[in-house]
Amino acid sequence: MRYSKLTMLIPCALLLSACTTVTPAYKDNGTRSGPCVEGGPDNVAQQFYDYRILHRSNDITALRPYLSDKLATLLSDASRDNNHRELLTNDPFSSRTTLPDSAHVASASTIPNRDARNIPLRVDLKQGDQGWQDEVLMIQEGQCWVIDDVRYLGGSVHATAAEILHNYSVKGTIFDLNSYQTASIRVSMSIQLNGINCFYGAHQALFDITLDCPQGETLVLLGPSGAGKSSLLRVLNLLEMPRSGTLNIAGNHFDFTKTPSDKAIRDLRRNVGMVFQQYNLWPHLTVQQNLIEAPCRVLGLSKDQALARAEKLLERLRLKPYSDRYPLHLSGGQQQRVAIARALMMEPQVLLFDEPTAALDPEITAQIVSIIRELAETNITQVIVTHEVEVARKTASRVVYMENGFSLSATAAETIRFATEASYPPFESIDANNQIVGFDVDLAQALCKEIDATCTFSNQAFDSLIPSLKFRRVEAVMAGMDITPEREKQVLFTTPYYDNSALFVGQQGKYTSVDQLKGKKVGVQNGTTHQKFIMDKHPEITTVPYDSYQNAKLDLQNGRIDGVFGDTAVVTEWLKDNPKLAAVGDKVTDKDYFGTGLGIAVRQGNTELQQKLNTALEKVKKDGTYETIYNKWFQK
Numbered sequence: 001m002r003y004s005k006l007t008m009l010i011p012c013a014l015l016l017s018a019c020t021t022v023t024p025a026y027k028d029n030g031t032r033s034g035p036c037v038e039g040g041p042d043n044v045a046q047q048f049y050d051y052r053i054l055h056r057s058n059d060i061t062a063l064r065p066y067l068s069d070k071l072a073t074l075l076s077d078a079s080r081d082n083n084h085r086e087l088l089t090n091d092p093f094s095s096r097t098t099l100p101d102s103a104h105v106a107s108a109s110t111i112p113n114r115d116a117r118n119i120p121l122r123v124d125l126k127q128g129d130q131g132w133q134d135e136v137l138m139i140q141e142g143q144c145w146v147i148d149d150v151r152y153l154g155g156s157v158h159a160t161a162a163e164i165l166h167n168y169s170v171k172g173t174i175f176d177l178n179s180y181q182t183a184s185i186r187v188s189m190s191i192q193l194n195g196i197n198c199f200y201g202a203h204q205a206l207f208d209i210t211l212d213c214p215q216g217e218t219l220v221l222l223g224p225s226g227a228g229k230s231s232l233l234r235v236l237n238l239l240e241m242p243r244s245g246t247l248n249i250a251g252n253h254f255d256f257t258k259t260p261s262d263k264a265i266r267d268l269r270r271n272v273g274m275v276f277q278q279y280n281l282w283p284h285l286t287v288q289q290n291l292i293e294a295p296c297r298v299l300g301l302s303k304d305q306a307l308a309r310a311e312k313l314l315e316r317l318r319l320k321p322y323s324d325r326y327p328l329h330l331s332g333g334q335q336q337r338v339a340i341a342r343a344l345m346m347e348p349q350v351l352l353f354d355e356p357t358a359a360l361d362p363e364i365t366a367q368i369v370s371i372i373r374e375l376a377e378t379n380i381t382q383v384i385v386t387h388e389v390e391v392a393r394k395t396a397s398r399v400v401y402m403e404n405g406f407s408l409s410a411t412a413a414e415t416i417r418f419a420t421e422a423s424y425p426p427f428e429s430i431d432a433n434n435q436i437v438g439f440d441v442d443l444a445q446a447l448c449k450e451i452d453a454t455c456t457f458s459n460q461a462f463d464s465l466i467p468s469l470k471f472r473r474v475e476a477v478m479a480g481m482d483i484t485p486e487r488e489k490q491v492l493f494t495t496p497y498y499d500n501s502a503l504f505v506g507q508q509g510k511y512t513s514v515d516q517l518k519g520k521k522v523g524v525q526n527g528t529t530h531q532k533f534i535m536d537k538h539p540e541i542t543t544v545p546y547d548s549y550q551n552a553k554l555d556l557q558n559g560r561i562d563g564v565f566g567d568t569a570v571v572t573e574w575l576k577d578n579p580k581l582a583a584v585g586d587k588v589t590d591k592d593y594f595g596t597g598l599g600i601a602v603r604q605g606n607t608e609l610q611q612k613l614n615t616a617l618e619k620v621k622k623d624g625t626y627e628t629i630y631n632k633w634f635q636k
Contacts, residue, residue, distance in 0.1 A: 035065045036144030041119045042105050044145045045136050048093075049103035049123065056099055063093075068139055068148040093150050100125040105136070190215035190350060190381040191236065196245035196256075198231055205231045206242070207405045213398060215349075216379040218372065220386060220396035227402040229385040230277075233352050236383060237272050238265050250349040250381075270298065273343035277355040279335045281327040287314070287338050288323040295345050306345070313341045317371065333364030340371060351375065353384040357391050369394050370435070373456060394454055414453040416609070418444055419474040421462040423548035424525075426573055426633040427480040430459070439633040440478045443497060444600075446625050450616035461547075463527050466490055469603045476609065477601040480567065482529045482594065492604055494613045496597025497626075498569075502530055504584035505556070505571045506563040514585040517541050520562035523552030530565045533593045556581070569634055 037044050048066040055062070060075050067075070106122040119138045125131065137149035191213040198206035206228050213219040221229040234240040236249055238260065247254045250271040254260050281290050291313065292306035301309070314320045317337045327335055336356060343351055353372070357365040372395045375382060386392055392399055397415055401408050420440060422428045428438035436457045448455040458474065465477045469491055482500065483493045504514055504522070511517060518540045524531040526545035534543050544561050546552040552564045553574055564571065568587055575581055588594060602609050620626045 032069060032141035032144050032146070036141070036146060037065050039145065041138035041140075041145040042121055045121050045123070045138060045147065046103070046105040048136075048147060049100075049105065049125075052093070052099060053101065053103060066147055068141060068146045071148055093147075100127045102126045190217070190250065191219070191383070192246075192248040193235075194246045196232070196235060196242045196247065198228075198235060198240055198242045205240075205405050206235070209245070209407050211400055211407055213381060213383065215381055216376075217397045218376045218382040218384065218395055219398045219400065220384045220392040221400050221402055222386060222389070222392050223402035224387060226404070228405040229387075229402050230354055231405075232402070232407075233274075233354055233383060233385045236350070236352055237274050238268060239274075270346065271348055272350045272352065273346055273348035274352040275336070275339045275343050275354065275356060277358055279327070279339045281335060281338060281342070283327050286324050286326055287319060287330070290327070290338060291342050291345050294342070299346065309345060310341075313344055317341050331364070332360055333367060336360065336364075336368055337371070340368075348380070350381045350383065353382065353386075355385055355387070357386065357388060365391070377456075377458065396454075414451070416444075416448055416451070416453050416455050416476055417474040418455060418457045419460055419465050419468045419477050420457055420479040421465065421548075422457075422459040423550050424480050424570060426569060427567075428478075439498075439629060440480065442629045442632065443620070443626070444476075444478050446620050446629065447613055447616040450619055451612050462525070466601065469601060472603070475602065475606070476613070480570075480598055481601060483596040483599040484529065484593075487601070490604070491601040492606060492610045493599035493601055494610060494617060496599055497617055498598040500594050500598055501568045502533070502565060502588040502594055503568045503571050504563050504565050504588075505574060505581050506584045507556075507559075508580050508582040511563065511584045514538070517563055517584065521560075522563040522565050523549075523555060523561045524565050525549050525552070529593050530567075533588070533590065534565060537590070 037047055064072050104124045120135050121138060123134045123136055125134060134150055136147055138145050139148045194210050196206055196209040209232060221232060223229055231240055235242055242256045245256050252268045288310055291310040295301045295306045314323050319337055322330060322334060357368050369391060384395060420428045422430050422436045426438055427440045428436055431437045436459055444455050465479055468474045469477060521542045521544050523544045523546055531543055534541050549566050555561045556564050563584060600613055
């Protein structure tokens, strides 16, 4: 059904949430060793794309003036390494495999703040009649603006060049070179506590707490009332002052043998946001005013700049209709979302939640959990206090259980990160609430329940799915993917969870057999087994590749192509909704292409996860869960 190509589009979220406005870098990131291009960040980025399009070139040497020192060095090493040279054979600076025909870089003039160290710029790209958006990350080296990252906005995935930078620099070495010191920064502990003791008068609330939480993790403090969870959380923002111990958090160090200065506390709170159990919204201010107050007073943003940032957050958290309301006129769930938005306005490195789902009904609790899980994809570190085991299970990457002021245990919760390409209903698609849904998603959730693990899902380009496994960005791929010999050389598959076949569809009454499609245009998804089948078995048919089957369906309905070839379950759904379409010929069950079924892919060597999924799959098939999910999506 799906046939991957080597395109390194690896999911790797930026340090801040997509729902915030990342501010520009007018601070110097250090000296620069190489030549550079004159101009501001948007001008340099535009010249970079114009040069590549004009010269149809991705030559690293020629593009050196546009690239950061670190990225240029890593790419140069990659080009000389036999194991990684092939990663650069496609376009390494875009989310697509080939160069675009045109590119337009958004202006940086509207970006407000001058305190951050990078500027993400949106780039509108076109290739023929296909369009997409990348995000290029500009940093300043010396007096030069240079490119340090490229990310595809549609699926939160990185281009090859940036992915090589990310994947190898975090290891401290690249191809056995030891000159890269960014590793200590990237993998440094975001939060470290050592020997923390806290008192309320003569009563000791925390006893010798020692723990750490790496950057980007979601740490849940779990335990009964009175366990010390909230006290420990308040220590992280110095709302409670310990009598002894040390704290490292968001680049700040505190030794509590000395009282921290007011300035040190203020600096800490700029980078560590907090969402209180009682929300603590200012009752005399509207939602919008609650959001812009602190950024204007503390960060020095103008009102217009703060409003622009607030508008994006309100839209992201589905609060825009309530922007002019006062907290008293909001439900508990709405107030909680406003509190989260207010904390995110400061663009913190760490976000603290004190009982974020307390007193909320199950539906609103699910919304808050969903927001926390979305934030986890952005590499922001989160610490959550809760007494609800189910909330911990759904959000935590690490759990610390507390009782009577002691931390009794710290465990890493098993989370299985699934990658998929969510434009393939009924297997996977995006619903009205911007959630990934479908047969694959429901089945994966059922399997995770059997394994007692948490599932997360990321949407990305299909060609990037297998590379995501190789670079350990995800643990599994579930995307209507055929088990093929070529893929089995790269990944492990579970036993098939779906027996597949394929079908041609066309306009009703126009074609009745595949022979009539000779010389006609038939749409397929690019890089799939369907495309390979037609090219191998029906060279007389002209294949028209599409990024998604939904685009192919639209062109078929509008008469731009003569047919579409896809999975039987997928195209059969089209026939139910559109009487003007009809099947052409019989189902295709060629065992060389469609005979082995669909499988869940895991990394080579990860036989433990493969076996867990196989065992869970066998169980849900026996107990009727599989049949229930199948009927939900295929028997409508």
